[in-house]
Amino acid sequence: MTLSASPTVSSSSRTIRIGSRKSQLALVQTYWVQEHLQKAFPDRTFEVQTMSTHGDKILDVALAKIGDKGLFTKELEIGMLNGDIDFAVHSLKDLPTRLPEGLVLGCVTERENPADALVVHASHRDKQLDTLPEGAVIGTSSLRRLAQLRHHYPHLSFKDVRGNLNTRLAKLDAGEYDALILAVAGLQRLEMADRIHQVIPAEVSLHAVGQGALGIECRADDTEVLELLKALEHLPTTHRCYAERAFLRELEGGCQVPIGVNTTLDGDTLTLIGIVASLDGQRLVKDRITGPAIEAERLGTELAQRLRQQGAQEILDEILATVQRG
Secondary structure (H helix, E strand, O other): OOOOOOOOOOOOOEEEEEOOOOHHHHHHHHHHHHHHHHHHHOOOEEEEEOOHHHHOOOOOOOOOHHHHOOOHHHHHHHHHOOOOOOEEEEEEHOOOOOOOOEEEEEEEEEOOOOOOOEEEEEEOOOOOHOOOOOOOOOOOOHHHHEEEHHOOOOOEEEEEOOOOOOHHHHHHHOOOOOEEEEEEHHHHOOOOOEEEEEEOOOOOOOOOOOOOEEEEEEOHHHHHHHHHHHHHHHHHHHHHHHHHHHHHHHHHHOOOOOEEEEEEEEOOEEEEEEEEOOOOOOOOEEEEEEEHHHHHHHHHHHHHHHHHHHHHHHHHHHEEEEEEEH
Protein backbone atom coordinates (compact mmCIF):
# COMPACT_ATOMS: atom_id res chain seq x y z
CA MET A 1 0.00 0.00 0.00
CA THR A 2 1.11 3.53 -0.72
CA LEU A 3 1.09 5.71 2.37
CA SER A 4 1.12 9.44 2.77
CA ALA A 5 4.31 11.22 3.74
CA SER A 6 4.70 11.24 7.50
CA PRO A 7 3.41 14.45 9.07
CA THR A 8 5.44 16.29 11.65
CA VAL A 9 4.24 15.28 15.11
CA SER A 10 5.80 16.50 18.31
CA SER A 11 7.42 13.76 20.36
CA SER A 12 5.44 12.50 23.33
CA SER A 13 5.85 9.83 25.96
CA ARG A 14 2.17 8.95 25.66
CA THR A 15 1.53 5.34 24.65
CA ILE A 16 -1.08 5.17 21.89
CA ARG A 17 -3.58 2.36 22.53
CA ILE A 18 -5.16 0.81 19.45
CA GLY A 19 -8.49 -0.97 19.85
CA SER A 20 -9.38 -4.06 17.81
CA ARG A 21 -11.88 -6.88 17.66
CA LYS A 22 -10.40 -10.29 18.45
CA SER A 23 -11.09 -11.99 15.11
CA GLN A 24 -8.12 -13.09 13.01
CA LEU A 25 -8.97 -10.66 10.21
CA ALA A 26 -9.46 -7.74 12.61
CA LEU A 27 -6.09 -8.42 14.23
CA VAL A 28 -4.27 -8.72 10.90
CA GLN A 29 -5.70 -5.34 9.92
CA THR A 30 -4.90 -3.76 13.27
CA TYR A 31 -1.33 -5.07 13.37
CA TRP A 32 -0.85 -3.65 9.85
CA VAL A 33 -1.87 -0.23 11.17
CA GLN A 34 0.38 -0.61 14.23
CA GLU A 35 3.36 -1.66 12.09
CA HIS A 36 3.06 1.26 9.68
CA LEU A 37 2.55 3.82 12.42
CA GLN A 38 5.59 2.42 14.25
CA LYS A 39 7.67 2.79 11.08
CA ALA A 40 6.46 6.35 10.57
CA PHE A 41 7.01 7.29 14.22
CA PRO A 42 9.81 5.07 15.61
CA ASP A 43 10.07 7.12 18.83
CA ARG A 44 6.42 6.48 19.72
CA THR A 45 4.84 3.45 21.39
CA PHE A 46 1.73 1.84 19.89
CA GLU A 47 0.05 -1.07 21.66
CA VAL A 48 -2.96 -3.16 20.65
CA GLN A 49 -5.87 -3.87 23.01
CA THR A 50 -8.57 -6.34 21.96
CA MET A 51 -12.22 -6.68 22.91
CA SER A 52 -15.26 -8.66 21.79
CA THR A 53 -18.19 -6.86 20.21
CA HIS A 54 -21.89 -7.72 20.26
CA GLY A 55 -21.67 -9.03 16.70
CA ASP A 56 -18.81 -11.36 17.64
CA LYS A 57 -20.83 -12.99 20.41
CA ILE A 58 -24.10 -13.72 18.58
CA LEU A 59 -23.37 -16.31 15.90
CA ASP A 60 -26.66 -18.21 15.68
CA VAL A 61 -28.90 -15.39 14.45
CA ALA A 62 -28.88 -13.70 11.04
CA LEU A 63 -27.30 -10.26 11.18
CA ALA A 64 -30.35 -8.63 9.64
CA LYS A 65 -32.55 -9.87 12.50
CA ILE A 66 -30.47 -8.55 15.38
CA GLY A 67 -29.94 -5.05 14.02
CA ASP A 68 -26.60 -3.86 12.86
CA LYS A 69 -26.05 -0.28 13.90
CA GLY A 70 -22.73 -0.53 15.70
CA LEU A 71 -22.92 -4.31 15.82
CA PHE A 72 -19.15 -4.67 15.44
CA THR A 73 -18.12 -1.24 16.73
CA LYS A 74 -20.11 -0.22 19.83
CA GLU A 75 -17.81 -1.71 22.48
CA LEU A 76 -14.76 -0.19 20.81
CA GLU A 77 -16.50 3.19 20.68
CA ILE A 78 -17.33 3.00 24.38
CA GLY A 79 -13.65 2.23 25.00
CA MET A 80 -12.61 5.36 23.14
CA LEU A 81 -15.13 7.60 24.87
CA ASN A 82 -14.06 6.21 28.26
CA GLY A 83 -10.39 6.81 27.44
CA ASP A 84 -9.46 3.10 27.56
CA ILE A 85 -8.21 3.15 23.95
CA ASP A 86 -7.16 6.03 21.69
CA PHE A 87 -8.44 4.81 18.35
CA ALA A 88 -10.03 1.75 16.79
CA VAL A 89 -9.35 -0.02 13.51
CA HIS A 90 -12.45 -1.19 11.64
CA SER A 91 -13.27 -2.77 8.34
CA LEU A 92 -14.85 0.40 7.00
CA LYS A 93 -17.92 -1.49 5.79
CA ASP A 94 -18.72 -2.31 9.45
CA LEU A 95 -18.55 1.30 10.61
CA PRO A 96 -21.96 3.05 10.78
CA THR A 97 -22.29 6.21 8.70
CA ARG A 98 -23.46 8.15 11.78
CA LEU A 99 -20.91 8.05 14.59
CA PRO A 100 -21.49 8.73 18.30
CA GLU A 101 -21.01 12.32 19.42
CA GLY A 102 -17.37 12.95 20.18
CA LEU A 103 -16.01 10.40 17.67
CA VAL A 104 -14.88 10.90 14.07
CA LEU A 105 -13.58 8.90 11.14
CA GLY A 106 -9.98 9.99 11.47
CA CYS A 107 -8.47 8.14 8.55
CA VAL A 108 -9.29 5.88 5.59
CA THR A 109 -6.47 3.63 4.34
CA GLU A 110 -5.74 2.56 0.78
CA ARG A 111 -8.35 0.15 -0.44
CA GLU A 112 -7.79 -3.45 -1.40
CA ASN A 113 -9.98 -4.93 -4.16
CA PRO A 114 -13.54 -4.19 -2.93
CA ALA A 115 -15.21 -6.90 -5.02
CA ASP A 116 -17.02 -10.00 -3.80
CA ALA A 117 -15.52 -13.46 -4.38
CA LEU A 118 -17.00 -16.87 -5.12
CA VAL A 119 -15.37 -19.63 -3.07
CA VAL A 120 -16.52 -23.12 -4.07
CA HIS A 121 -16.57 -26.60 -2.54
CA ALA A 122 -13.98 -28.96 -4.02
CA SER A 123 -16.71 -30.74 -6.01
CA HIS A 124 -17.46 -27.56 -7.99
CA ARG A 125 -13.96 -26.49 -8.99
CA ASP A 126 -14.94 -26.57 -12.67
CA LYS A 127 -17.91 -24.24 -12.03
CA GLN A 128 -18.50 -20.50 -11.80
CA LEU A 129 -21.60 -18.64 -10.64
CA ASP A 130 -23.35 -18.98 -13.97
CA THR A 131 -22.60 -22.71 -14.29
CA LEU A 132 -23.42 -23.91 -10.76
CA PRO A 133 -26.25 -26.48 -10.91
CA GLU A 134 -29.83 -25.59 -10.06
CA GLY A 135 -30.43 -25.67 -6.31
CA ALA A 136 -26.73 -25.28 -5.41
CA VAL A 137 -26.53 -23.90 -1.87
CA ILE A 138 -24.73 -20.57 -1.63
CA GLY A 139 -23.74 -19.28 1.81
CA THR A 140 -23.95 -15.56 2.54
CA SER A 141 -25.00 -13.47 5.53
CA SER A 142 -25.32 -10.31 3.42
CA LEU A 143 -28.72 -9.14 2.22
CA ARG A 144 -26.91 -7.04 -0.39
CA ARG A 145 -25.25 -10.08 -1.93
CA LEU A 146 -28.39 -12.17 -1.53
CA ALA A 147 -30.67 -9.72 -3.36
CA GLN A 148 -28.30 -9.14 -6.28
CA LEU A 149 -27.47 -12.82 -6.76
CA ARG A 150 -31.14 -13.82 -6.56
CA HIS A 151 -31.77 -11.30 -9.33
CA HIS A 152 -29.16 -12.82 -11.64
CA TYR A 153 -29.34 -16.48 -10.54
CA PRO A 154 -32.88 -17.26 -9.32
CA HIS A 155 -32.23 -21.01 -9.77
CA LEU A 156 -29.67 -21.07 -6.94
CA SER A 157 -30.48 -21.64 -3.26
CA PHE A 158 -29.19 -19.29 -0.55
CA LYS A 159 -28.49 -20.05 3.10
CA ASP A 160 -27.27 -17.80 5.92
CA VAL A 161 -23.72 -18.38 7.17
CA ARG A 162 -22.12 -16.81 10.26
CA GLY A 163 -18.79 -17.04 12.01
CA ASN A 164 -15.31 -15.80 11.19
CA LEU A 165 -13.67 -16.53 7.86
CA ASN A 166 -12.03 -19.78 8.99
CA THR A 167 -15.32 -21.03 10.45
CA ARG A 168 -17.19 -20.28 7.24
CA LEU A 169 -14.57 -21.98 5.10
CA ALA A 170 -14.64 -25.05 7.37
CA LYS A 171 -18.41 -25.28 6.90
CA LEU A 172 -17.94 -25.05 3.14
CA ASP A 173 -15.24 -27.73 3.10
CA ALA A 174 -17.45 -29.99 5.25
CA GLY A 175 -20.11 -29.87 2.54
CA GLU A 176 -22.69 -27.69 4.30
CA TYR A 177 -22.59 -25.33 1.31
CA ASP A 178 -21.72 -25.65 -2.37
CA ALA A 179 -20.15 -22.20 -2.38
CA LEU A 180 -19.67 -19.06 -0.30
CA ILE A 181 -19.67 -15.40 -1.23
CA LEU A 182 -16.90 -13.56 0.66
CA ALA A 183 -14.96 -10.31 0.31
CA VAL A 184 -11.89 -10.51 -1.90
CA ALA A 185 -10.07 -8.10 0.45
CA GLY A 186 -10.56 -10.26 3.54
CA LEU A 187 -9.24 -13.35 1.80
CA GLN A 188 -6.24 -11.42 0.50
CA ARG A 189 -5.41 -9.95 3.90
CA LEU A 190 -5.47 -13.42 5.47
CA GLU A 191 -3.25 -14.76 2.66
CA MET A 192 -6.07 -16.98 1.42
CA ALA A 193 -6.29 -15.54 -2.08
CA ASP A 194 -5.85 -19.08 -3.43
CA ARG A 195 -9.41 -19.80 -2.20
CA ILE A 196 -10.84 -17.19 -4.57
CA HIS A 197 -12.45 -19.16 -7.38
CA GLN A 198 -14.07 -16.21 -9.15
CA VAL A 199 -13.99 -12.45 -8.61
CA ILE A 200 -17.63 -11.50 -9.12
CA PRO A 201 -17.96 -8.64 -11.61
CA ALA A 202 -19.65 -5.40 -10.57
CA GLU A 203 -22.31 -6.03 -13.22
CA VAL A 204 -23.50 -8.95 -11.06
CA SER A 205 -22.81 -7.73 -7.53
CA LEU A 206 -22.00 -4.17 -6.53
CA HIS A 207 -19.90 -4.20 -3.37
CA ALA A 208 -20.69 -2.95 0.14
CA VAL A 209 -20.08 0.66 1.13
CA GLY A 210 -16.45 0.96 2.25
CA GLN A 211 -15.60 -2.66 1.44
CA GLY A 212 -11.87 -3.28 1.12
CA ALA A 213 -10.80 -0.19 3.08
CA LEU A 214 -9.94 0.26 6.75
CA GLY A 215 -11.59 3.04 8.71
CA ILE A 216 -9.81 4.36 11.79
CA GLU A 217 -12.14 5.94 14.33
CA CYS A 218 -10.92 8.22 17.11
CA ARG A 219 -11.99 10.99 19.48
CA ALA A 220 -12.83 14.22 17.65
CA ASP A 221 -10.79 16.33 20.07
CA ASP A 222 -7.65 14.15 20.07
CA THR A 223 -5.51 16.33 17.81
CA GLU A 224 -2.40 14.29 18.54
CA VAL A 225 -3.90 11.04 17.25
CA LEU A 226 -5.56 12.77 14.28
CA GLU A 227 -2.15 14.12 13.27
CA LEU A 228 -0.52 10.69 13.60
CA LEU A 229 -3.20 9.07 11.46
CA LYS A 230 -2.39 11.34 8.53
CA ALA A 231 0.54 9.02 7.86
CA LEU A 232 -1.91 6.28 6.83
CA GLU A 233 -4.43 8.34 4.90
CA HIS A 234 -5.02 7.51 1.21
CA LEU A 235 -6.85 10.42 -0.39
CA PRO A 236 -8.24 8.65 -3.51
CA THR A 237 -9.77 5.93 -1.33
CA THR A 238 -11.06 8.58 1.08
CA HIS A 239 -12.93 10.37 -1.72
CA ARG A 240 -14.44 7.12 -2.99
CA CYS A 241 -15.52 5.94 0.45
CA TYR A 242 -16.91 9.32 1.52
CA ALA A 243 -19.14 9.30 -1.58
CA GLU A 244 -20.29 5.76 -0.77
CA ARG A 245 -20.94 6.53 2.90
CA ALA A 246 -22.90 9.68 2.05
CA PHE A 247 -25.02 7.60 -0.34
CA LEU A 248 -25.75 5.06 2.41
CA ARG A 249 -26.32 7.71 5.08
CA GLU A 250 -28.87 9.54 2.94
CA LEU A 251 -30.80 6.32 2.36
CA GLU A 252 -30.56 5.57 6.11
CA GLY A 253 -29.59 1.99 5.40
CA GLY A 254 -27.27 -0.12 7.50
CA CYS A 255 -24.87 -2.67 6.05
CA GLN A 256 -27.63 -5.28 6.32
CA VAL A 257 -29.78 -3.59 3.68
CA PRO A 258 -29.47 -4.51 -0.02
CA ILE A 259 -27.53 -1.39 -0.97
CA GLY A 260 -24.53 -1.80 -3.24
CA VAL A 261 -22.04 0.64 -4.73
CA ASN A 262 -19.12 0.96 -7.08
CA THR A 263 -16.80 3.97 -7.33
CA THR A 264 -14.07 4.84 -9.79
CA LEU A 265 -11.69 7.77 -10.07
CA ASP A 266 -10.46 9.19 -13.36
CA GLY A 267 -8.02 11.90 -12.39
CA ASP A 268 -10.04 14.25 -10.20
CA THR A 269 -13.39 12.97 -11.49
CA LEU A 270 -15.35 10.50 -9.40
CA THR A 271 -18.10 8.20 -10.68
CA LEU A 272 -20.43 6.52 -8.19
CA ILE A 273 -22.88 3.76 -9.11
CA GLY A 274 -25.51 2.84 -6.53
CA ILE A 275 -28.17 0.17 -6.29
CA VAL A 276 -31.07 -0.66 -3.99
CA ALA A 277 -32.62 -4.10 -4.42
CA SER A 278 -35.60 -5.97 -3.03
CA LEU A 279 -34.87 -9.10 -0.97
CA ASP A 280 -36.26 -11.40 -3.66
CA GLY A 281 -34.10 -9.73 -6.28
CA GLN A 282 -37.10 -8.92 -8.44
CA ARG A 283 -36.73 -5.15 -8.22
CA LEU A 284 -33.52 -3.21 -8.66
CA VAL A 285 -33.15 0.57 -8.67
CA LYS A 286 -29.78 1.56 -10.08
CA ASP A 287 -28.20 4.80 -11.28
CA ARG A 288 -24.87 6.63 -11.47
CA ILE A 289 -23.46 10.09 -10.93
CA THR A 290 -20.19 11.74 -11.96
CA GLY A 291 -18.53 14.87 -10.60
CA PRO A 292 -15.47 16.36 -8.87
CA ALA A 293 -13.87 14.03 -6.31
CA ILE A 294 -13.62 16.88 -3.80
CA GLU A 295 -17.44 16.99 -3.80
CA ALA A 296 -17.66 13.26 -2.96
CA GLU A 297 -20.23 13.59 -0.19
CA ARG A 298 -22.50 15.82 -2.24
CA LEU A 299 -22.38 13.29 -5.09
CA GLY A 300 -23.32 10.43 -2.76
CA THR A 301 -26.21 12.37 -1.24
CA GLU A 302 -27.49 13.47 -4.64
CA LEU A 303 -27.40 9.93 -6.06
CA ALA A 304 -29.30 8.61 -3.04
CA GLN A 305 -31.99 11.25 -3.52
CA ARG A 306 -32.21 10.33 -7.19
CA LEU A 307 -32.69 6.63 -6.39
CA ARG A 308 -35.29 7.46 -3.76
CA GLN A 309 -37.30 9.27 -6.42
CA GLN A 310 -37.02 6.16 -8.61
CA GLY A 311 -38.60 3.88 -6.00
CA ALA A 312 -35.75 2.95 -3.67
CA GLN A 313 -37.53 4.20 -0.54
CA GLU A 314 -40.51 1.88 -1.08
CA ILE A 315 -38.13 -1.07 -1.37
CA LEU A 316 -36.26 -0.10 1.81
CA ASP A 317 -39.51 0.41 3.75
CA GLU A 318 -40.71 -3.06 2.72
CA ILE A 319 -37.41 -4.65 3.77
CA LEU A 320 -37.46 -2.93 7.14
CA ALA A 321 -41.00 -4.17 7.79
CA THR A 322 -40.05 -7.71 6.72
CA VAL A 323 -36.95 -7.83 8.93
CA GLN A 324 -38.84 -6.44 11.95
CA ARG A 325 -41.51 -9.15 11.53
CA GLY A 326 -38.59 -11.64 11.16
